[in-house]
Amino acid sequence: MPKRRKILFKLIIFIIFILSIAGCWNRRELDTLAIVFGVGIDKAKKPGNIEITAQVIKPGEMKSPQGGSGGGGEKPYWNLTSSGKTIFSAVREFTHKSNRKLYFPHNEIIIFSEDIAKEGIRKYMDFFIRDPEIRRLVWVLVAKGNASEVLETKAILEKVPARNIAQLIEARAATSQASAVRLQEFLTRLMSKTTAPIASVIEITREKKEKIARLIGTAVFKDDKLVGYLNKSETRGLLWVIGEVKSGIIVVKSPGGNGEVSLEIIHASSKIIPEIKDNNIHIRVEITEEGNLGEQTSAEDLTSLPAWTVLERRQSEAIHNEVRRALKKAQELNTDIFAFGEAVHRKYPELWKDIENRWDEYFPNIEVTINVNAKLRRSGMTTKPPKPE
């Protein structure tokens, strides 16, 4: 019998330990959650305060057949706003308006309004790092205008604007002309001494009286303050260097002179190699790219070797130009968006100690060599343009 008691004793100890090591947990049924899909942060009217817009979905409306003759046509989402001195206080403030508790793990985007970004966003990031419900995979965006307005744009193919924006970010890989920055990446850059944070830019365009969200370019931060924007081609120049180009179209002049040729980017990679020449820091950027011939508007046969070589050369020139433009812009803004500083740090850790604090002086004048190795591989389903032989 003592054996039985011993087992019982062990069991009790076991259960006590189990129950005490469970971290923070809570039983919540699905119908007590307000699932947040997007968060927008604006300045509140009251100075010093911020206003948060949370886009919460209504699962019932999400499922019901959309539109039609139903008449009611209620939106499947609800944009709640609340304001407070800090983000956390504003988030808790939501409970006065929503019967369900806001649930953030499925949140996909955080949008900062332009004016808040210009003031500096470090103080608002803390909540997003600290709170266990926020994912590091959230996309960080800057809205030209108000963040709350962006969350009210019309999503035609999706039901919820926030989800639409998140998918826009995923779809931008087809052009590589807009940045996509996850919270993790943003924080890494924010916490680096030299590398400048970047974020996607979202703006509102009007098409047939509908407000449509449009993703374009890159927002560039100096430390934690928004200092400028990169346009489409500058953005791709940046992405070439940081190895984020997934796909896209490069349009070059046809070798014959009349017409254009579209080249599709299939694969790209890059290397940043810092070197020291004559006591000066010198950066060499190696870009390797592979593309396909995607379209031609001229009638000539481009698959001949000379034409093909010309195309390859023009392709690398185009890439070279894009990178050059991005570099110029970055040096103008004096923002190391390419993480050149980190590359130097890695290669010359001893030297870095000296220049770390003076990187701002080095960067605008740093000499950069760009080597592009661009190849054309295939010509699609046909070799010749459609014309009589």
Added chain:
Amino acid sequence: MLRFLAKKLHFLQLLSQNSEDKQESKSRESSQTSLSRDITQNLKVLKDILGPSNDINIREFSFGYEEKVDAAIIFVDGMVEKTTINESIIKPLMYDSHLFTPKESQTITTSIDLIQRSMISVGDVKKVDSFDELVDDCLYGDTVLLIDGSHEALVISTKGWESRGVQEPKTEAVVRGPREGFTETLRTNTTLLRRKIRDPNFIFESMQLGQRTKTSVCLAYIKGIVNPKLVEEVRRRLKRIKTDAILESGYIEEFIEDAPFSPFATVANSEKPDVIAAKLLEGRVAILVDGTPMVLTVPMLFIESFQSAEDYYSRPYYASLIRTLRFIAYTITILAPAVYVALTTYHQESIPTPLLITMAAAREGTPFPAIVEALMMGTIYEILWEAGIRLPRPVGSAISIVGALVIGESAVSAGLIGAPMVIVVALTAIASFVVPAQSDTATMLRFVLTVFASVLGAFGIMIVLLGVLIHLSALRSFGTPYFSPLAPLSPRDLKDVFARVPLWAMFTRPRTIGWHDPQRQEFRLDPHPPPEESEK
């Protein structure tokens, strides 16, 4: 705790008293155990023992040419083959006895020998001199021949009763493979096995269990393959059983299993002779019980539940694929509701967003928490399943209509239960049929897991699963680790766990069971072209 102790002690006391009583009654009877020389006296005693039952026939007659000798045959009507009695016992005695004239020197004792040797034309005849044995045999369908003046009787085997023929087993249907199944008759079952294994080392050891039912139990094993210690242990455990009735092999299973309080069965059973034969050939011991088509085998391994006879009859790739599928199905059947409950009440963040929306939409407006839904649907399913088994066949379709349509469809459309839960429970139900040997354990595990998932989430599921794993690794069946060959790991035996290797690559028997004669076959039996003849 103390009360439990007291109860136990009381029970033990009763137990010892009981056995004393039995011994007493035995000694009382023993005064009349042996037959006397007087047939009328013998018949009187027999009538006393057998009582007034009208299925017991006593036929008195006399035979002999010059000098009539009184004789009697006793048999149980319905359990004997009448033609054998008429043609091979009575007829020779009554008509042909004139051919037999006892010589002067022969007494009746030697003449009973003569009758046994030259007159009874039945295969199995034996001499018996005690009433106990005589009555036992008589009640098992043999015919007793009493002859006046002899203190011995002849027991002539005339067993023959109505029995179900060899049919396809309902519980273990196969697409490819033998379709015969065991029957309720022990002799038929041993025949089915003997026909599969024609090895003189294949041994049937029989014994009687159950003081009142006197059920024949047969221990089968192949000498040379089986571990003799295992046979000894099985024999010891069977001999221990002193109960009044053995009606099904389940009775025996409960008396001999290693872990009576474990939810996991440590004794396997099957209805198919080919399955039992295969297990015997791996070095297991089979226990056949008269009156049931379910044959037990020990030791049992956990993995056995996932091995189907057909795995070995179909080609190895497909067999391995199906084997994997069974593991997946088992996982689904024990985990699906628990995981669903844990995900929807604790870990909403791990559900893909579009799926979460769908699930949340389905949950909108349902009145019960997920755990109540899960337990409710689980219980309803078990009720339907139980009803489906017990119902008379023609009513079966009514149950499926009520079950499927009314409860499944209407409960969802009435908003009582979320549609995903119905899907989860239905999936669970279907998956549980894939591993039938573990389906009862799976049901219990499923409920426990679901409750834990509702209290502690995925953490709770982990606790239960780890507990079960520890239990399984500690469990033994007749000295063999239950979870082998996985714990303890024996890499050689993994040939028949997750994948089933080709039969020609299974050189050895399972290490934990048949290691007495490890090699099953020769090496290099894989089909290959004949060696090329060297050019001359």
